[in-house]
Amino acid sequence: MALEHAILVALQEKSGSGYELARRFDRSIGYFWAASHQQIYRTLKRMVELGWVDVQAVVQQGRPDKKVYRVSDAGRAELRRWLAEPDGPAAVRNDLAVKVRGASMGDVRDVMEQVARHRDRHAERLDEYRAIEQRDFPDAGRLTGQRLHQYLVLRAGIRSEQCAVEWCDEVLEAMRRDEEGSRG
Amino acid sequence: MALEHAILVALQEKSGSGYELARRFDRSIGYFWAASHQQIYRTLKRMVELGWVDVQAVVQQGRPDKKVYRVSDAGRAELRRWLAEPDGPAAVRNDLAVKVRGASMGDVRDVMEQVARHRDRHAERLDEYRAIEQRDFPDAGRLTGQRLHQYLVLRAGIRSEQCAVEWCDEVLEAMRRDEEGSRG
């Protein structure tokens, strides 16, 4: 539905090969859009057919050859069209919440362990994002244009990780209290 | 990957037909797991084949007949197994963030409009969730077991909607400032 568009945005920021794009999707772009290298190669192929990107084979020495992709005029037009198009609410799918809701149908401690694990993972991510914020955007507040937009997306990552950590803490605290209450 | 498990949790709370389940997925369960009636019917069929649920045809008068599904012993075992199984980090896919990141590649105002629309949608949801919280859980803090777990999942909904609203506000404010700065 929108991987094409995520790729258009990424390539418009900087042209590159499928491999390089895949690595960017594991990092900066990855904190708001996940995609495997398989998906990316397949989608790039389709985008060439659609005429949204141009390819250029690049011969390299000491490394395998590569294909560099660039957004075409048609691609830029499609990107503008998509940016203006309103989209419906995003579908929510939260595995951990399903587990919490079903906790008493199995071993509650197993679920608590996983909530704790998720909490730590989110806390780690939060630290990474905060480090990026301080390193790359020390001048936040005076940002404009594309740099500002990049910063705002990072802010989404920070907020959602923080939100996740806080919820996990709330869950753990409540479940521990409940556990003690039923024991004592 | 986990729709089966979401259905097991839902059916374990209360047995019912595919249709009824679909409506529950549009409401209470819907705020942490989205599923269409198609998916549900198809998955229930598979779950019968797997032996995780039992079906019973129920003849009705004045209405079409229905099939009532109940979790079997095998289903309960599978549910316990899944609850104990650790799962990897959930894949993030945030359309709106992609649009914000690409805002300057099209008309920035178009993107702002959509951020505003999303903001309002999230704010509405937040109000709904808060209403449910006050109506159904006025005694929060003294909850235990399954009721507590239901409440905690509602809390996830409240937190994430709040988080979304706040981020949208941050984006809108920053983009408005940027707009004025480039004009004046």
Add this chain to the structure above:
DNA sequence: CGGCCGTATGCAACATGTTGCACTGCGACG
């Protein structure tokens, strides 16, 4: 009486995402 809404189930085709594998060549580590 004709059309729409709600209850109730389902197929078929398509779009999207996941998993496992295949192949190349270089440089680093042991």
Add this chain to the structure above:
DNA sequence: CGTCGCAGTGCAACATGTTGCATACGGCCG
């Protein structure tokens, strides 16, 4: 000298999710 990791591309099979349609009955509204 083997094998591990990185750079680089890709297919095939499968799992999952979306969209459009089909069918059936009863009640309500105009």
